[in-house]
Amino acid sequence: MTQNNDVPRPTTRETPAPAAQEAPADGPGPSAEELASRGDSRSERPTNEAFRAFIAADWDETVPAAERREVADFTPARRDALVGELPATRMVLPAGVFKVRANDTDYPFRPDTGFVYFSGLGTDEEPDSVLVVEPDPDAAEGEPASRATYFFRPRAGFDSTEFYADARYGELWVGRRPTLEETAARIGIECRHIDELRDALAKDVGPQLSLAIVPGVDPGVQGMVEEIRSQNGLPDGEEQTREFDRLQEAASEQRLVKDDFEVSQMREAVKATIAGFEDVVAALPQAVGHRRGERVIEGVFGASARAEGNGVGYDTIAAAGNHACTLHWVRNDGMVSEGELVLIDAGVEVDSLYTADLTRTLPVSGTYSPAQRRVYEAVLEAADAAFAAARPGIRFRDLHTTAMQVIARHLEEWGMLPGTAEESLAPEGQFHRRWMVHGTSHHLGLDVHDCAQARREMYMDAELVPGMVFTIEPGLYFQENDLKVPEELRGIGVRIEDDVLVTEDGVENLSAALPRRPDEIEAWMGSLTPGR
Ligand code: GLY
Ligand code: MN
Ligand code: MN
Numbered sequence: 401m402t403q404n405n406d407v408p409r410p411t412t413r414e415t416p417a418p419a420a421q422e423a424p425a426d427g428p429g430p431s432a433e434e435l436a437s438r439g440d441s442r443s444e445r446p447t448n449e450a451f452r453a454f455i456a457a458d459w460d461e462t463v464p465a466a467e468r469r470e471v472a473d474f475t476p477a478r479r480d481a482l483v484g485e486l487p488a489t490r491m492v493l494p495a496g497v498f499k500v501r502a503n504d505t506d507y508p509f510r511p512d513t514g515f516v517y518f519s520g521l522g523t524d525e526e527p528d529s530v531l532v533v534e535p536d537p538d539a540a541e542g543e544p545a546s547r548a549t550y551f552f553r554p555r556a557g558f559d560s561t562e563f564y565a566d567a568r569y570g571e572l573w574v575g576r577r578p579t580l581e582e583t584a585a586r587i588g589i590e591c592r593h594i595d596e597l598r599d600a601l602a603k604d605v606g607p608q609l610s611l612a613i614v615p616g617v618d619p620g621v622q623g624m625v626e627e628i629r630s631q632n633g634l635p636d637g638e639e640q641t642r643e644f645d646r647l648q649e650a651a652s653e654q655r656l657v658k659d660d661f662e663v664s665q666m667r668e669a670v671k672a673t674i675a676g677f678e679d680v681v682a683a684l685p686q687a688v689g690h691r692r693g694e695r696v697i698e699g700v701f702g703a704s705a706r707a708e709g710n711g712v713g714y715d716t717i718a719a720a721g722n723h724a725c726t727l728h729w730v731r732n733d734g735m736v737s738e739g740e741l742v743l744i745d746a747g748v749e750v751d752s753l754y755t756a757d758l759t760r761t762l763p764v765s766g767t768y769s770p771a772q773r774r775v776y777e778a779v780l781e782a783a784d785a786a787f788a789a790a791r792p793g794i795r796f797r798d799l800h801t802t803a804m805q806v807i808a809r810h811l812e813e814w815g816m817l818p819g820t821a822e823e824s825l826a827p828e829g830q831f832h833r834r835w836m837v838h839g840t841s842h843h844l845g846l847d848v849h850d851c852a853q854a855r856r857e858m859y860m861d862a863e864l865v866p867g868m869v870f871t872i873e874p875g876l877y878f879q880e881n882d883l884k885v886p887e888e889l890r891g892i893g894v895r896i897e898d899d900v901l902v903t904e905d906g907v908e909n910l911s912a913a914l915p916r917r918p919d920e921i922e923a924w925m926g927s928l929t930p931g932r
Contacts, residue, residue: 445565456559463555463579471520471752472588474661478654479518479533479546485650489610489643490534492601492625493518493651494618495552498527504567512617513753513846514651519550520587522752523710526552526577530597530621531589534609550589551597554580598624605632614651615644652853655845657867662845663901665754666869669709670899670910672748673756676704677914680744681762681928684736688764693736694718697744705748713755714848717745724761724893725877727838738765741772743893747848757848757871758911759897766925766932768918771888775876776918779894782806782874783916786840790864790872790900790907797860800840803874808832810876816884834884835877841870844899864902869910873897 482491493515498506509527516522519531529552536547553569555577556562564572571577580591592600605611605628613625630636658666683700687693697718705712719729720736724743736742742764747756761776763769768776782803789802808821811832817824824831843850843859850869851859875895878885896916900907915924926932 452561455564456557459558461558463582466578466582466585468588469520469586471661472586474659475518475520475548475587475589476546477659479548481654482518482533482650483535483546485654486612486647487535488608489612489647490532490601490605491647492611492613492621493531493533494614494621495519495521495526495529495531496617497620498568506568510753512614513655513850514614514648515617516753516846517651517655518548519589526583528553528618529594530618532600548589549600550583550587550591551594551600552580552583552591553577553594554583554591597621598628601625602628602632605629605634607633610634610643612643612647614648615641648853649855652851653855653858656843656851656854656858656862657865658845658869658901659867662754663867663869665750665752666756666845666899666901666910669713669748669750669754669756670758671913672705672708672750673746673758674911674914675708676701676746676748677744677758677760678928679704680746681925684742684762684764684925684929685932687736687742688738691735692733694720694723694732694734694742697736697742698732701744701746705746709748709750710753711749713747713749713757717743717759719743719745719893720764722880722891722893724895725879725891726893727877736764739769740764741768741892741894743895745895745897753846755844755846755848756899756911757844757873757897758899758914759873759875759895760914760916760921761894761896762921762925766929767922772892772894773918775878775889775892775894776896778807778810779874779876779896780917781810782840783872783896783898786872786874787898787900787907787909790902791905792864792866792902794864795860796841796862796864796870799870799872803840803872804832804836807836807874807876811835814886814889816886836875838873838875840874841872843868843870845869866902866904868902869899870902871897871899 495511495515498509501507509524511521511525515531518533529550532549532551534547536545539545556571562570564570567573580593584591601611601624611625611629611634613622615622626636626640629640680697680700683696687696690696698716701716702712715730717729718732719726720734720742721740723729723734724741741761743759743761745759747758749755763772785806786799786803790799804825808817808824811817812821817831819829823829873895875893877893878889878891880891882890898909898911898916900909915921
């Protein structure tokens, strides 16, 4: 279906259409305005008054009752904690804007992670909207310390031009937006029209109340915030940047420890991902017969993810044979052949936008060869060592150190290191990293690489505490052209990735239901493809 751009597109704070950006300022050729309205060239929408009156009439205006979401019981504490980190600051968390894919076609909208976490909104909710969190001046001792207001464009009237003629926002084009009352009922936050945002942001801003925004999410709202700051005597330049970055950092660090709602969502995401892996194994015979078998695998997982959640949390890696040695192999255009391994790194993102991140490296024919098993078992031993070490009190970076001790020992045994494992593990060595250049773990949640703006002392150097969720994912990658690798191991890449939750005395493997030991994998694959 093509879009019928009868009205100028973005209506509030907008990105000009690409054609308009590229148009010459003057001189021969069409003007920027002419190019921006070229969508009209293919419009045959009636514009007469009788039509306008006709299309606006006789719609049932009933809005179904909106249910309060479970997450609404968790977001107040999150916002209170944020106010604790940045006292005396009005904090602006935009959902973000549509991103143009090409011409008048946008990418599916995915709200900013900080916005999602503090608002409780999720899939598709709500382009161009803004959450504002600030200290509650009326809070009594022991009461919640924060106040939140959510600004968005509510449903437009049936008598609006937008209703039928705006391909980006109109109800007849993209479905209806909620009313202010519906969203307030769902998320338990006072809702106001986006047109009231500027006045609300500016009110009382000055020496007693700063104004900060999560940077880089919505250029229009960021410009508004910067203007209000300057009009009210708040610093610009580096100091302003520092305040904005501090908000982003605090919003990121707060997600390092998950609350009960988040853990429940992670369990759902992992469960749906395991179902996706089962679907992939059942479909492996189709992949083997196809000239782009890797894409068959990607497609099967994607269909499963889309049916069970919002979709995938990141681009699926389906890497057969030597492709497994390319860490982020997402081109997925290769064949999948009997006798090879296929590395599948995939995660379902559920509607609340939490994602799993799991990897299994499977023998295409259902059985590992001795060489494949040798590499697989070395990686598994490294993962098991990290699992055994993981508990409250150890540092995040100790997970990697522990896994690397195992990896280096095996590489020494196979004669691949220039010296001993011990020499390699020393900071001035690190030769083993030639075959595993990535880290062993990263936090996981709303983002696949969650909490990415956290400071080093809060992430890599921090002690584990109950409620943290992260991956354990060592690997070994022996490129087929790597002359330092014994010939029989060349072209073998293995990663094993699980998602874990830190408990009081260790970790729970959230993905324990997905087989990870070679014998279990062979039996599991056999059960899903009987008669193969
Ligand atoms: N899927 C990306 C990663 O494992 O970090
Ligand atoms: Mn990962
Ligand atoms: Mn992964």
